[in-house]
Amino acid sequence: MQQTHSLAANFGYPPQRVADLLAVGMSAESQLSSEMGTLVTSCPHVGLGADHLLDSLLQSVSPVSDARSELVQLDHSVLLAGFEIWGERQRAVVRKLAASAAESQ
Numbered sequence: 001m002q003q004t005h006s007l008a009a010n011f012g013y014p015p016q017r018v019a020d021l022l023a024v025g026m027s028a029e030s031q032l033s034s035e036m037g038t039l040v041t042s043c044p045h046v047g048l049g050a051d052h053l054l055d056s057l058l059q060s061v062s063p064v065s066d067a068r069s070e071l072v073q074l075d076h077s078v079l080l081a082g083f084e085i086w087g088e089r090q091r092a093v094v095r096k097l098a099a100s101a102a103e104s105q
């Protein structure tokens with residue numbers, strides 16, 4: 001496994017790709033949480049819609065396994081660089097939302 005870490009670092013694995021993989025995981029976790037909340041609150045009324053909801057949920061989270069498999073093979077410095085880019089993306093979204101909210105007041 002250590003050799004895999006070295007290879008990932010030596011071949012210049014782009015931190016932007018790491019940030020993209022992190023976004024896949026975070027997005028799926030958010031969607032999973034939201035969908036499970038919907039399912040739980042509509043529990044007395046679960047029917048055919050629940051089947052469709054669970055199928056859709058499964059399809060949306062399946063890329064997470066691939067992303068995690070790729071991320072565990074990376075060197076720690078590459079992961080940190082990717083987290084930095086992902087964090088900056090998140091901060092940019094928050095800044096944009098804050099600016100939009102300030103304009104609407």
